[in-house]
Structures are given as structure tokens and as C-alpha cells.
Amino acid sequence: xxxxxxxxxxxxxxxxxxxxxxxxxxxxxxxxxxxxxxxxxxxxxxxxxxxxxxxxxxxxxxxxxxxxxxxxxxxxxxxxxxxxxxxxxxxxxxxxxxxxxxxxxxxxxxxxxxxxxxxxxxxxxxxxxxxxxxxxxxxxxxxxxxxxxxxxxxxxxxxxxxxxxxxxxxxxxxxxxxxxxxxxxxxxxxxxxxxxxxxxxxxxxxxxxxxxxxxxxxxxxxxxxxxxxxxxxxxxxxxxxxxxxxxxxxxxxxxxxxxxxxxxxxxxxxxxxxxxxxxxxxxxxxxxxxxxxxxxxxxxxx
Numbered sequence: 001x002x003x004x005x006x007x008x009x010x011x012x013x014x015x016x017x018x019x020x021x022x023x024x025x026x027x028x029x030x031x032x033x034x035x036x037x038x039x040x041x042x043x044x045x046x047x048x049x050x051x052x053x054x055x056x057x058x059x060x061x062x063x064x065x066x067x068x069x070x071x072x073x074x075x076x077x078x079x080x081x082x083x084x085x086x087x088x089x090x091x092x093x094x095x096x097x098x099x100x101x102x103x104x105x106x107x108x109x110x111x112x113x114x115x116x117x118x119x120x121x122x123x124x125x126x127x128x129x130x131x132x133x134x135x136x137x138x139x140x141x142x143x144x145x146x147x148x149x150x151x152x153x154x155x156x157x158x159x160x161x162x163x164x165x166x167x168x169x170x171x172x173x174x175x176x177x178x179x180x181x182x183x184x185x186x187x188x189x190x191x192x193x194x195x196x197x198x199x200x201x202x203x204x205x206x207x208x209x210x211x212x213x214x215x216x217x218x219x220x221x222x223x224x225x226x227x228x229x230x231x232x233x234x235x236x237x238x239x240x241x242x243x244x245x246x247x248x249x250x251x252x253x254x255x256x257x258x259x260x261x262x263x264x265x266x267x268x269x270x271x272x273x274x275x276x277x278x279x280x281x282x283x284x285x286x287x288x289x290x291x292x293x294x295x296x297x298x299x300x301x302x
Contacts (some may be wrong), residue, residue, distance in 0.1 A: 001015070001016055001017075001018055001024075001070065001071065001072050001073075001074075001299050001300075001302040002014065002016075002065050002068075002070040002072070002073045002074070002299065002302065003016075003073075003074055003075075003076070003295055003296070003297075003298030003299030003300075003301075003302055004058075004061060004073070004074070004075035004076070004098075004102075004298070005076055005078070005294055005295045006036060006054065006058075006075065006076070006077040006078070006094075006102065007036070007037075007078045007080065007136050007137070007226050008035075008036060008037030008040070008078070008080040008135055008136025008137035008138070008158055008160050008161070008269065009033060009034075009035055009036075009037065009135065009136030009137075009158075009159065009160050009209075009263070009264075010031050010032060010033045010034065010136070010263070011031075011032055011034050011036070011054055011057050011058065011061070011101070011148065012030060012031045012032075012295050013028060013029070013030040013031075013061040013064065013065075013299070014028070014029050014030075014031075014246075014295045014299045015027040015028040015029075015064065015065065015070060015164075015299075016299050017067050018299075018300070022120075022300075023120060023121075023137060024048065024296055024300065026119070026131075026300055027068060028064055028068065029295075030064075030066030031063065031209075031261075032057040032060075032263075033262070033263025033264065034050065034053040034054045034056075034057050035053065035136075035160070035263070036048055036050050036051075036053075036054050036080045036090075036135045036139045037050070037080030037083070037084075037136055037160055038050050038073065038160070038164075039164070040080050040083050040084055040137070040163050041046075041083075041137070041160075041164050041165055042164065044083070044084065044085050045084055045085050045086050046080065046081075046084045046086055046089065046090055047086070048238065051089060051090060051093055052075050053091070054093070055093050055097060057284075058093075058094065059097050060101075061098075061202045062097055062098050062211065072302040073098070073100065073104065073302060074299070074301060074302035075094065075098060075102040075298075076102065076105050076110075076113070076189050076294070077090065077094075077102045077103065077104045077105070077284055078104075078105065078107075078110050078135065078137070078138065078294075080105070080136070080137050081102070081104045082104060082106075083137065083156075084287070086204070087104060088192045090102070091104070102228055103289065106154075107138060107140065107153070107154020107155075108152050108153070108154060109143045110133070110138070110140055110154055110173055110294060111133070111140035111141065111149075111152035111154050112124050112142065112149050112205060112297075113131040113294045113297035113298055113301065114131060114140050114142060114208075114293050114294040114297060115131050115147075115149050115152070115297070116145050116147065116149075116296075116297040116300060116301070117143040117207075117292050117293050117294055117295060117296030117297030117298070117299075117300065118131055118205060118207050118290045118292050118293055118296070118297075119144070119146065119147045120147070120292065120296060121230075121283075121290065121292045121296075122205065122288070122290060122292075122301065123231070125202075125203050126151065127144055127145070127200075127201070127202035127203065128144065128145045128196075128200050128201045128202060128203075129143065129144060129145070129201055129202075129203045129204075129205050130142070130143050130195065130196050130201035130203070130204050130205070130282060130284070131143075131144070131204075131205040131206075131207065131277075132204070132205070132206050132207075132211075132273050132278055133206075133207050133208050133293055133294060134158065134159065134208055134210040134211060134271050134275060135156045135158045135159070135208060136159055136160035136161070136205065136267070137156065137158040137160060137161050138154050138155060138156055138157070138158050138161075139152045139154070139157050139158055139188075139191070139274055139278075140152065140153070141154075141155070141191045141192065141194070141195035141196070141200050142152050142195065143195050143196045143200070151194065151195045151196065152195065153191050153194045155187050155188075155190070155191045156187065157183070157184050157187045157274050158270075158271070158298055159210050159264075159267040159268065159270040159274065159275070160267050160270070162180050162183070162184065162267075162270030162271075162273065162274065163266065163267045163269070163270040165180070165183065166179045166180035166183065166270070167180060167269055167270055170240050170250050170251050171247060171248060171249060171250050171269075172247060172269060176245055177247060177269075177273065180270065180273050181268055181273055181277055184273060184274055185277055185280075185281060188274075188277055188278050188281050189281055192278075192281060192282060194283070199282070199283065201282070203284070203286070203288060204278075204279065204282060204284040204286065204287045204288065204289045205287070205289075205290055206275060206287045206288070206289055206290070207289075207290045207291075207292065207293035207294075208293050208294075209261070209264060209271075209272030210268065210272065210274065210275060211275060211287070211289050212226075212229050212289060212291060213259060213260065213261070213264060213268060213271075214227055214234070214239060214242050214243075214268075214271075214272055214275060214290040215229045215232045215234055216228075216259035217242050217245075217246075217257060217259060217260075218232075218238045218239070218241075218242050219232060221258065221259050223259065224258075224259045224261075226291045229289060230289070230290060230291040230292070231288070231289070231290070232288075232289045233286050233287070233288050233289070234286065234287050234289060235285060235286050236276075236279050236280070236283050236285050236286070239272070239275055239276050239279060239287065240276055242272065243269075243272040243273060243275075243276045246268055246269050246272050247269050247272070247273075251265055251266055254266075254268060254269075273286070275287070
């Protein structure tokens with residue numbers, strides 16, 4: 001099976017075998033930063049340059065899908081494609097390259113796929129979990145128990161959107177950080193009132209690149225290692241410290257961090273502020289980091 005997740009910041013590929021136990025066994029797992037949603041918050045449209053970057057990456061993925069004899073493919077597009085007035089141009093491009101149209105899914109389905117993908121590998125937990133998937137354009141909040149989703153919502157706070165909207169200097173000024181936090185806080189509070197109004201969740205789980213990168217930095221890794229990151233638990237104070245350090249550094253200093261993907265260095269502060277603020281507003285003092293997310297959910301559903 002193959003799953004493709006095309007978000008605001010990156011496009012990712014997972015080719016996997018599905019065992020008799022329903023668990024995925026990775027064959028290929030890839031990620032390219034194409035910044036499809038660059039400028040969408042301001043212009044409402046996908047740029048020609050962003051579409052071309054995405055086309056090049058997708059053509060590479062298509063070659064690997066054919067090389068491995070994949071039997072079923074599902075490609076999902078999320079926040080940037082939902083928001084863009086010219087989403088039809090994106091869909092036509094995908095169909096011409098991949099041979100099938102992408103599914104531009106709702107925020108609710110995005111949230112549910114994220115939970116499904118992560119739940120397959122999370123350790124047992126007796127109570128309810130609140131999962132957050134911090135993307136480039138949106139963040140999904142999902143509350144559930146086991147593999148069952150009880151409530152879900154997607155909101156427009158993501159690392160790219162917050163950076164383009166508020167964090168315009170390098171490093172960002174305190175006034176810009178304050179404006180971003182105010183924006184995130186208002187939206188996060190509304191999301192929590194839908195996803196977990198009675199604060200029933202006793203465990204917070206974070207997935208996707210912002211969270212895993214922060215975990216890698218907190219662990220002091222010299223190279224990005226998914227096996228070391230998956231299952232890591234970070235306290236609020238650890239997240240707060242990493243966020244403060246990232247906000248004080250300029251782009252060159254962030255780029256020099258060994259675990260930093262080059263395409264994430266300019267937007268990681270916005271993502272870190274989202275994670276820190278959600279932890280603060282949810283009043284859950286620790287977050288469990290998972291390397292498994294919507295991409296796994298897409299492949300499973302294929």
C-alpha cells in the first residue's frame with residue numbers, strides 16, 4: 001500500500017506492507033518540504049512556484065510507487081488545498097502525474113486519520129487521549145480512547161501560517177511572538193472547548209514534524225533518529241525551554257541545529273509556539289511524541 005500526505009509545508013510518502021495483524025511494515029518513508037501553502041494565508045491561492053515544487057516531488061514519489069509494485073494508493077491533501085481558490089489547478093496537476101486525483105479531505109477527516117495512524121503504535125493507556133497534529137496550515141485536535149475517536153476538530157493554526165502572519169523578523173521580535181501567542185491561544189481555547197470540553201483527556205500526544213523536531217532538540221540528538229524520538233515524553237518545561245531557545249536564535253543558528261530539516265528552520269518557532277501554548281491551555285504537563293501520524297492512517301486506509 002502507499003499513502004501520500006500533501007500538506008501546507010511538506011509532501012510525504014509511505015510505502016508499506018500491511019501484515020495479517022493490521023500493522024504497517026515500512027518499505028519506503030520519504031518527506032520533501034515543498035511549501036505548497038506558501039502565501040495562501042495572504043493571497044488565497046497556490047502559487048505557480050509552489051505547484052511546480054510539489055509536482056517535482058510527486059513525480060519522484062510516483063516513480064517509487066511503480067518501482068515497488070504498489071497495489072493501492074491513496075493521496076490526501078489537507079489545509080493549503082482546502083483554503084486555495086485555485087485548488088483545481090493542484091488537483092489537475094496531481095492527476096496528470098500520479099494518474100489519479102488527490103482527495104482534498106475535511107479537517108475532521110484529517111484529524112481522524114491522524115488519530116488512526118498514531119493509535120496503531122501507541123502504548124496502552126487506560127484513560128482518554130488528546131492528540132494534536134501540528135501542520136503547516138492547520139492543527140488537528142482529536143480526543144479518543146484506544147482506536148475510537150470521540151471528538152475531533154481542525155483549526156487554522158500551523159507553523160507556516162503563524163510564521164507568515166506574525167513572525168516576520170529574524171529572530172522574531174517579542175511583540176511578534178506575543179501577537180502569535182495571542183492568536184494561537186484564542187483558537188486553541190475554542191478547539192479545546194470542542195475536542196475536550198470537560199478536560200477528560202489524561203494524556204497528550206503530539207505528532208508530525210514540529211513535535212518530533214522539538215523532541216529531537218530536547219533530547220540533544222546529534223542526528224535525527226525516529227527510533228529515539230518515537231515514544232519520548234516531554235514535560236512542559238522542556239518544551240518551554242526549547243521554544244525560548246529557538247525564538248532567540250536567528251535562521252542561520254536554527255539551521256545549524258543537527259536535527260533541523262532545512263525546510264523547517266524558518267517556521268519551527270511558529271510551530272513550537274503552537275505546541276507550547278496548547279500544553280499550557282490544556283493543562284496537561286507532559287506530551288507523548290509519536291513518529292506515526294496521518295501518513296500511517298492514509299496508508300492503512302488505502
